[in-house]
Amino acid sequence: MHLSALAIVLAVRAHGEHGAIVRALTRDDGVQPGYVRGGRSRALRPVLLPGNTVQAEWRARTAEQLPALTVELATTLAPLHDEPLAAAAIAWATALTATALPEAQAYPRVHDALAGLLGAIAAAPSARGWAAACARYELLLLAELGFGLDLDRCVASGGAEDLAFVSPRSGAAVSRAAAAGYEDRLMPLPAFLRTGGEAGWDDIFAGLRITGHFLARDLLVGRAADVLAGRERLVDRLKRAVA
Template identity: 60%
Template sequence: MDLTADAIVCAVLPHGEHGAVIRLFTSTSGLIAGYVRGGRSRRLRPVLLPGNLVQANLRARVEDQLAAATVELLRSRAPLAMDRLTAPGVEWLCGLTASTLPEGHAYAQLHAALAGLLEVMDHAEDVRLWAARLVRYELLLLSQLGFALDLSECAATGSRDDLVFVSPKSSKAVSRAAGQPYADRLLPLPAFLAGADAAPDWPDILAGFRTTGYFLERDLLNGGRRADILAARERLLARLSAGYRQNKE
């Protein structure tokens, strides 16, 4: 390997006394791992924050060798790590990406979505703007990894109107009329995921998190990785929900 590319830092793990193993998300090569000498030093710790955009050079003599990496900061997301809402959001986004994508496979659409979402988190004054996009990112990631939800028409009737539920068994949309008798066994399909143009409010956003969370846990986050990866998501949802309740009161 001899690769130079702009990349989003997604995970940083200590290695040895001073080094770090990093996982980077690039637009052309997908997720790649490398060893950064001195990665835990005072100079490099601010560079290797999840969410940061860096220019990385990775070199390895043989294919199965962990690449040696050097990095240069292009865009810092440090302010996001200091905010009580965006901090768990970035931790969850980057951890989810690093733990579910196979290495060395390009996911250009997913990379663009993550880069755009981090940009919105950096600048949006209304938390709902990035929270709704985060739900859509989870939905896109499921789709890119082969677990797409079919939200185009009702699984029972074929209707494209009034789709308000998702079947946890088939991963397909269900209309209000067809799903009402089984509502307690179905997941919500908020309007912003069903194609509505209007900006979503908190009840819809939290409903969206509930639905994507079900499929993420069932299809991707199983086994030993589950608890550690989902902890950041749980913190994020607790803080978003608390903020919504305060605003409501």
């Protein structure tokens, strides 16, 4: 096995006295694990930060063997790891991706969306510029893994007009007229979650509520649910930042 590609570092785990097992996301070959000799060294620790992009090379003699991985830094988000809000966002986005995606399966849309989200965080660490993108990244990940929400038509009427709510059971949109009398059982649907664009904080938190509900219910279950603590920290910091 020999693979060389640009990759986004997702997760780093200490292995032995000096090494590290790294999981990184490539565009064409998905999540790839590898053992980095000296990965805990002073030289490599700032390279192997989640969110960094590296030029990576994996080599293994057999398909069953954990590949040896060598890396060179391509782009770094190291300064953002000292910013609590940006660091929480990077930690959550990379941990979510590392936990949710199966290994060695290509998800080019997920790769490109994660790269875009990390770029938005780097460009605007204050959060106003990337919080909505975080919710839309979660929505995309759900869809790519088979848990997509149906936000294009009302589940009750079949119409596409005035979609204002989401059913927490079906994950489908509900129009304002069809929701009459049942609003308290539904989740408000912010427009940006369907169409993109900018969003106010109330809409951002409404979007994160929707994606968080379905991540916890459908995707991050069992041991994978442990990663949700990082999301809780991020949402809490966002709320404190805008209070």
